[in-house]
Amino acid sequence: xxxxxxxxxxxxxxxxxxxxxxxxxxxxxxxxxxxxxxxxxxxxxxxxxxxxxxxxxxxxxxxxxxxxxxxxxxxxxxxxxxxxxxxxxxxxxxxxxxxxxxxxxxxxxxxxxxxxxxxxxxxxxxxxxxxxxxxxxxxxxxxxxxxxxxxxxxxxxxxxxxxxxxxxxxxxxxxxxxxxxxxxxxxxxxxxxxxxxxxxxxxxxxxxxxxxxxxxxxxxxxxxxxxxxxxxxxxxxxxxxxxxxxxxxxxxxxxxxxxxxxxxxxxxxxxxxxxxxxxxxxxxxxxxxxxxxxxxxxxxxxxxxxxxxxxxxxxxxxxxxxxxxxxxxxxxxxxxxxxxxxxxxxxxxxxxxxxxxxxxxxxxxxxxxxxxxxxxxxxxxxxxxxxxxxxxxxxxxxxxxxxxxxxxxxxxxxxxxxxxxxxxxxxxxxxxxxxxxxxxxxxxxxxxxxxxxxxxxxxxxxxxxxxxxxxxxxx
Numbered sequence: 001x002x003x004x005x006x007x008x009x010x011x012x013x014x015x016x017x018x019x020x021x022x023x024x025x026x027x028x029x030x031x032x033x034x035x036x037x038x039x040x041x042x043x044x045x046x047x048x049x050x051x052x053x054x055x056x057x058x059x060x061x062x063x064x065x066x067x068x069x070x071x072x073x074x075x076x077x078x079x080x081x082x083x084x085x086x087x088x089x090x091x092x093x094x095x096x097x098x099x100x101x102x103x104x105x106x107x108x109x110x111x112x113x114x115x116x117x118x119x120x121x122x123x124x125x126x127x128x129x130x131x132x133x134x135x136x137x138x139x140x141x142x143x144x145x146x147x148x149x150x151x152x153x154x155x156x157x158x159x160x161x162x163x164x165x166x167x168x169x170x171x172x173x174x175x176x177x178x179x180x181x182x183x184x185x186x187x188x189x190x191x192x193x194x195x196x197x198x199x200x201x202x203x204x205x206x207x208x209x210x211x212x213x214x215x216x217x218x219x220x221x222x223x224x225x226x227x228x229x230x231x232x233x234x235x236x237x238x239x240x241x242x243x244x245x246x247x248x249x250x251x252x253x254x255x256x257x258x259x260x261x262x263x264x265x266x267x268x269x270x271x272x273x274x275x276x277x278x279x280x281x282x283x284x285x286x287x288x289x290x291x292x293x294x295x296x297x298x299x300x301x302x303x304x305x306x307x308x309x310x311x312x313x314x315x316x317x318x319x320x321x322x323x324x325x326x327x328x329x330x331x332x333x334x335x336x337x338x339x340x341x342x343x344x345x346x347x348x349x350x351x352x353x354x355x356x357x358x359x360x361x362x363x364x365x366x367x368x369x370x371x372x373x374x375x376x377x378x379x380x381x382x383x384x385x386x387x388x389x390x391x392x393x394x395x396x397x398x399x400x401x402x403x404x405x406x407x408x409x410x411x412x413x414x415x416x417x418x419x420x421x422x423x424x425x426x427x428x429x430x431x432x433x434x435x436x437x438x439x440x441x442x443x444x445x446x447x448x449x450x451x452x453x454x455x456x457x458x459x460x461x462x463x464x465x466x467x468x469x470x471x472x473x474x475x
Contacts, residue, residue, distance in 0.1 A: 024089040025054055025069075028311050029442070036096045039377035043072045044093075045313040045442050048086055055085045068313040068444030072380035109133075113154035113161065119180040120160065122148040127176040129213065133159035138422050141170055141215050145270045148211040149180060151244070164213055164243040165250045187246040188212045190253060202259050204278040206242065214242040214276060216268045218394045219256065235263055235395050238280065262286065262474045263395065264365045265430040281430070283365055283474070291471035292464075293337030295366065298359035300425060301326035301342070302371035302435075305349030310374035312447035318372045319347065321450050325438065326370050328460040336464065352424040364431045366399070366467070369423075372450060373437040385443045386414025390435040392426035400434045402473070403466030410462040411455070413439065413446075436463065 025048040030037070047067040048054055054061040054069065061071045073082065075097040082093045125146045131139040133156045150172065154161035159171040191207040221236045238257040245253040262283040270276055287293040301323040303309035309318025323344070330340045341362045343355040359367040375384050387407040389400035400418040408415035416437070426433045438459055439446035449455045 024048075024091060025052070025084055025086040026315065027084065027091075027093075028313060028315060030093060030095065033091065033093045034096075035094075036098060037075060037377050038098060039075065039380075040097070041072060041074050041380045042095060042377040043070060043375075043380040043442075044082070044084065045070045047314050052086055056082055058083075058085075064444035064448065066314060066444060066448035068447055070313055070442055070444055109157040111154065111156040114152070117163065117183075117185070118152045119183045119185060120150050120152045120177040121180045122146055122150065122172070122176060123178045124176050127172060129162070129215070130159075130171045133157060133161075133171040135173065136422070138420060140422060140427070141217075142213070143427075144172075144213060145211070147270065148213055149244075150177065150213055151185065152177070162213070164215075165252045167250075168243070168252075170213075185244075187244045187251050188242075189246050190242075200282045200284060202280045202282075204257055204280075206276040206278075208242075208245070208274050208276065211270050211274055212242060212244045214240065214268070216240050216266075216278065220394045238266065238278070240278065242276065264432050265395070265428075267430050283471075286471050286475050287337070288472075288475065290337045291468050291475075292333060294339075295337075295471070296339045296341070296362060296364045297333055297366045297368065297467075298341045298343065298362060298364040298431075299326050299330055299333075300355050300359075300367065300369040301344055302369055304344050304347055307349065310372060310441040312372075312441035312450070313444050314447045314451065316441065316447060316451050318374075318441055321372055321438075321441075321456070322370050323347065324453070325456045325459050328456055329368075329370070329463055332460050332464045333467075336468075355425050356428045359428060359433075360430050367425070367428065367431050367433040368463070369425045369433075369435040371435060371437050373440045374442060375440070383443070384440045385446050386416040387411070387439060388416035388437040389418045390421045390423060390426060390437070391418065392420065392422060392433065393429050394420075395429070396426075396432045396434055398473070399432050399467075399470045402470040403434060403436065403463055406462045406466035406469060407436075407438070407459065410465065411449075411458055413449075 025046050027044060027046040029045045044056060050063055050065055050067045052063060054063055056071055061069050063069050075095060077097050077099045080095045084091050122144050123146060127144045128140050129142045129144055131141055151163040152160045153163045158174055160174055160177055162170045162172055164170055188208045188210045191209060194205045196203040217239050218235060219237050219239050237259050240255045240257055242253040244251050259280045264281055264283045266280040268278045284294045303319035303322060311317060333340050341358060343358050344350050387404055389404040391397050391400045404415055404418055407413055423435055426435055439450050441447055
């Protein structure tokens with residue numbers, strides 16, 4: 001009899017504790033109750049019942065109608081204790097902000113110029129030629145092929161300083177260069193220059209007697225006549241500079257490649273015969289009634305597999321929302337005449353480089369990578385919401401602008417604008433490339449919308465309309 005009462009009492013205690021645990025707020029960030037964060041601020045994000053009374057250190061937290069919440073907090077040096085109270089249930093979080101050591105973790109980088117110049121050779125394809133000795137940011141001038149000879153005149157940290165012309169210098173990571181067999185600095189000779197028009201490509205051939213550095217960049221002009229609030233950027237061709245070439249001022253061969261028509265991408269490379277090839281590709285003829293007909297598009301649902309992406313305050317995983325919207329967009333595009341390829345159709349891992357290769361293999365006119373946004377601890381004090389678009393090549397800026405404007409108009413989402421960034425999936429210049437950040441996962445209102453299938457349908461439609469606006473404009 002006593003044992004039966006004891007078991008009954010024990011079951012009541014367990015049930016009571018389960019109910020209490022179930023009533024506690026679900027904190028998705030910070031990721032554990034004992035973390036180290038170097039920033040002077042961070043945030044708590046998660047979800048609970050919409051009618052809960054939720055507090056952090058006795059300060060009330062606003063709860064969205066979905067149950068989601070986001071609360072920034074400040075951090076002092078050392079241990080910071082935060083008591084999360086949801087009704088009668090509470091839990092303590094310890095966030096440690098380490099004190100500065102007083103010694104910079106980065107070694108002072110000494111810059112030195114050599115008294116003697118040395119000839120090096122590029123040892124890897126797709127080697128970044130940079131404007132500054134920094135391995136990030138928008139400082140890429142060109143991607144060089146294996147076998148190109150460069151004149152090294154100095155070093156700084158992990159980079160060699162490369163002399164392109166009398167007053168032109170650039171930087172290449174030391175790992176991408178090897179000492180040449182000799183120091184033959186004789187400039188290259190241009191043996192021939194030919195041009196082919198093989199629709200949809202315009203192909204320029206520059207035959208040299210050796211591989212030397214070059215920079216190919218887009219020339220952007222502006223339509224001032226038809227401007228509204230801002231002038232409209234117009235692609236007008238490519239500026240080519242080939243360095244260390246005999247017979248030209250400062251040994252620089254400069255040429256403007258004037259290509260008319262609706263350009264969707266370009267690529268440049270040396271073949272095995274020291275011939276620099278520049279291929280500029282046009283869109284197919286655009287159908288006025290059905291502008292997407294005949295357009296090839298690669299869709300990239302960001303993250304996947306082990307890469308979860310951002311976690312929303314309501315517990316949603318970015319990779320799942322990315323895929324859901326991308327699949328809906330695929331159906332819409334195909335119904336409107338586009339030929340569509342996917343980098344992933346399911347929850348699978350796909351490397352960044354492979355995503356680009358899929359687009360290039362299928363000779364895509366347009367590449368769209370779909371994501372949803374997150375924020376770092378240091379940005380906690382500012383409210384983030386809405387849609388943003390990113391591009392790398394200036395040729396893609398107008399497409400990014402048309403899509404973000406369409407998202408803002410049709411979804412009633414804040415227009416976060418367009419930004420140029422050096423993201424791996426955007427650096428492919430063979431097609432127009434944009435990356436969409438549809439909304440902020442950590443924002444309760446955005447997260448509530450993003451998980452809604454009806455909103456996802458409308459988002460896919462808005463992207464479709466942004467694409468149509470772009471194609472109609474460039475006719």
